[in-house]
Amino acid sequence: MKFRTDRATLLKALAHVQNVVEKRHTIPILANVVIAVREGTLSFTATDMEIAMVEEVPATIESSGATTAPAATLYEIVRKLPEGAEIEFDHPGGDAPLKLRSGRYSTSLVVLAVEDFPSMTTSALPVRFHLSAVQLRGLIDRTRFAISTEETRYYLNGIYLHAAESDGAKVLRAVATDGHRLARVEEPLPEGAGSMPGVIIPRKTVAEVRKLLDEATGDVEIALSDTRVQFQFNHVRLTSKLIDGTFPEYERVIPRDNSKVLRVGNKVFAEAVGRVAAISSERSRPVKLTLGRDLLVLSAASPEQGTAIEELDRERVTYESTPLEIGFQARYLNDITDQIQGVDVEFLFADGAAPTIVRDAGDTSALYVLMPMRV
Amino acid sequence: MGALCRDCGATPADGRPSCPACGGRRIVCHPELFTLAIAHVDCDAFFAAVEKRDRPELADRPVIVGGGARGVVATACYIARLSGVASAMPMFRARALCPDAVVIAPDMAKYAAAARRIRALMGDLTPLVEPLSIDEAALDLAGTEALHGAPPAVTLARLALAVEREVGVTVSIGLAANRLLAKIAAGRDKPRGFAVIGAEAPALLAPAPVGLLPGIGAVAAARLAARGIRTLGQIQRLGEGEARALFGADGPAMVARARGEDARPVVRGHATRSLSAETTFATDLAAGRDLELALWPLVERLAGRLRAADLAAAGVVLKLRTAGFATRTRAVRLGQPTRLTETLFAAAAALLAREADGTRFRLLGIAAQPLTPGGQADAPDLADPELPRRRAREEAIHALRERFGPGAIRRGRGW
Numbered sequence: 001m002k003f004r005t006d007r008a009t010l011l012k013a014l015a016h017v018q019n020v021v022e023k024r025h026t027i028p029i030l031a032n033v034v035i036a037v038r039e040g041t042l043s044f045t046a047t048d049m050e051i052a053m054v055e056e057v058p059a060t061i062e063s064s065g066a067t068t069a070p071a072a073t074l075y076e077i078v079r080k081l082p083e084g085a086e087i088e089f090d091h092p093g094g095d096a097p098l099k100l101r102s103g104r105y106s107t108s109l110v111v112l113a114v115e116d117f118p119s120m121t122t123s124a125l126p127v128r129f130h131l132s133a134v135q136l137r138g139l140i141d142r143t144r145f146a147i148s149t150e151e152t153r154y155y156l157n158g159i160y161l162h163a164a165e166s167d168g169a170k171v172l173r174a175v176a177t178d179g180h181r182l183a184r185v186e187e188p189l190p191e192g193a194g195s196m197p198g199v200i201i202p203r204k205t206v207a208e209v210r211k212l213l214d215e216a217t218g219d220v221e222i223a224l225s226d227t228r229v230q231f232q233f234n235h236v237r238l239t240s241k242l243i244d245g246t247f248p249e250y251e252r253v254i255p256r257d258n259s260k261v262l263r264v265g266n267k268v269f270a271e272a273v274g275r276v277a278a279i280s281s282e283r284s285r286p287v288k289l290t291l292g293r294d295l296l297v298l299s300a301a302s303p304e305q306g307t308a309i310e311e312l313d314r315e316r317v318t319y320e321s322t323p324l325e326i327g328f329q330a331r332y333l334n335d336i337t338d339q340i341q342g343v344d345v346e347f348l349f350a351d352g353a354a355p356t357i358v359r360d361a362g363d364t365s366a367l368y369v370l371m372p373m374r375v
Numbered sequence: 376m377g378a379l380c381r382d383c384g385a386t387p388a389d390g391r392p393s394c395p396a397c398g399g400r401r402i403v404c405h406p407e408l409f410t411l412a413i414a415h416v417d418c419d420a421f422f423a424a425v426e427k428r429d430r431p432e433l434a435d436r437p438v439i440v441g442g443g444a445r446g447v448v449a450t451a452c453y454i455a456r457l458s459g460v461a462s463a464m465p466m467f468r469a470r471a472l473c474p475d476a477v478v479i480a481p482d483m484a485k486y487a488a489a490a491r492r493i494r495a496l497m498g499d500l501t502p503l504v505e506p507l508s509i510d511e512a513a514l515d516l517a518g519t520e521a522l523h524g525a526p527p528a529v530t531l532a533r534l535a536l537a538v539e540r541e542v543g544v545t546v547s548i549g550l551a552a553n554r555l556l557a558k559i560a561a562g563r564d565k566p567r568g569f570a571v572i573g574a575e576a577p578a579l580l581a582p583a584p585v586g587l588l589p590g591i592g593a594v595a596a597a598r599l600a601a602r603g604i605r606t607l608g609q610i611q612r613l614g615e616g617e618a619r620a621l622f623g624a625d626g627p628a629m630v631a632r633a634r635g636e637d638a639r640p641v642v643r644g645h646a647t648r649s650l651s652a653e654t655t656f657a658t659d660l661a662a663g664r665d666l667e668l669a670l671w672p673l674v675e676r677l678a679g680r681l682r683a684a685d686l687a688a689a690g691v692v693l694k695l696r697t698a699g700f701a702t703r704t705r706a707v708r709l710g711q712p713t714r715l716t717e718t719l720f721a722a723a724a725a726l727l728a729r730e731a732d733g734t735r736f737r738l739l740g741i742a743a744q745p746l747t748p749g750g751q752a753d754a755p756d757l758a759d760p761e762l763p764r765r766r767a768r769e770e771a772i773h774a775l776r777e778r779f780g781p782g783a784i785r786r787g788r789g790w
Binding site for chain 2: 148150151152153156177178179180181182248249250252253355369371
């Protein structure tokens, strides 16, 4: 195998696959990346046995072949080469070391045989549909903060993606919850997704897909079975196992009859929450919301550090129901306000102890449910 | 440098080998002896000591308290320990190591009575007594000097003498600036000891093995050793990033503890750290289903204890002992505190399923740890729409048992 490519292209590809590489080195070869030239195309492949990533890289190819080299070392070497450098890879085959040359620099890397590299078993992916990068970003960003890290309930450690019906319209829905908050986001159902099974996409996969989306434009092809999901970007294909579990019947916990409506400017609200919560270094302390007619008072108290209070009045606040006191974790409030693009955020309360709905007043595609804390 | 005679409580000028007042040779010296106020008091071989007290003819014999055909050593006296007998060792192995030992079945009521008397003596010194188990406690004696007319060290020496005189067993005392160091000090001079750790703590701890630190058990120690970390000194020098990589979020706290820092206050009467239930099988079990069947009644017992103590489990610890006497403990943190039988069972059964690999087990146990106040149990949960019904079911079962007795209603699984 012999080819030449430029540093910038290579660095980007290695950065992608590097993320997937198993860092705990339980199986040595999983720390390696497969470098392969087949049918005139150069590709890099890495896997941790849960996720596999394949990236095609433009190169000037002289001969075919394949081997595996340590991903982290390769990445460091390429990163330290001067900008604009051209790099030549040369591997005669078998156990022979991989030679890299760039200008007057050359290195010889110990390889592990490509035949020993585990391939994630691929099964047929019968469901296929397209989402724009913007849509997929929206689904992920507005749900991922609510993904649980609790190991006993592994089925909450991802985003539940499924087809559903919302007010008569067919939608693709992403849901995540950790028991304290729940995020539900919808996009119109893409063609081909109607028959999809409900799948739980693991947290790490979500994170890797989200990184790739930073650079992606246009459409992403998503292919699914009930055990695998695959995201195909321009030159990158990411395949992942799914979480084998049953996501809770989340519709049952979304309140239907919350009638006390608060509408407040999202930016002023988010900033006030941050200021009031700053009194306590303990992140789990609640911020108390005290509501009167067109009046919202935010307050927080810390036994060690004192108290803080901020009032928002009718210029920013609309509230016409009976007075109410309710507390939420500041971080949970800010996780939601961070995702609201519109001018106003809307709260729908039942009482001070019941789940509360939060949403963008100008956008019905996302809905959040928050459990209050005792204050 | 302060000096104190442990036999009479006199505070002689320093540098003398024996006490000018009573001639005693048990003199403890330390520059901070009369300013430190946090103590750890630990009874020496407590169960065995109580038995020897009641049967003076055993004074010079090796005594092992423990029992049953398949039991383990609860306590071995210091004479038996010379033969290699240790707590939690299977009885047959203890007998093999020390064939002439006198083996006595535990009489918990008797030990509890002795423990209560010791605790009462402690309670006379300070209200801040935190029992840590039946035979050890942490004491905060700060501000008691005026009350007792003597600094904490002297008060503690008098306590040790009072316990010997009135209860008939010996204690070892650790005196330091915090609970962690006091506990470590108490272990340095056993039995009938009195050790002080002051500002020299970081240097003193540096060469000690990592396992000295409470919270680093055999498994963690092996994991650290694999990375070349064997002494507390190596942990003391870790940067914040390295500490987090090794210990997770607890990293910086671990480094502080390795330096002997500990901010935990002594809390009055905070006795219960964990609640548990365990059973030794009549015959060893290996099948996952058999183990699961054995788990259910333990979980029911544990849930009952949590309810009785108005506590909840924030985590579950599963304990297994193999036919070959290797003990496995597996712990998991729960998303939120619970005391529902079904929730506890689900968490424990998941741990159990991973261990049921065909190994034969002789003992199964489950513990709730850490504990939280009962009021925090089973708060509404967005990811668990069934929770309100499970809660109602548990309340109904509890109400029936309250009224008609524990056997009044059982779940299908419990038959």
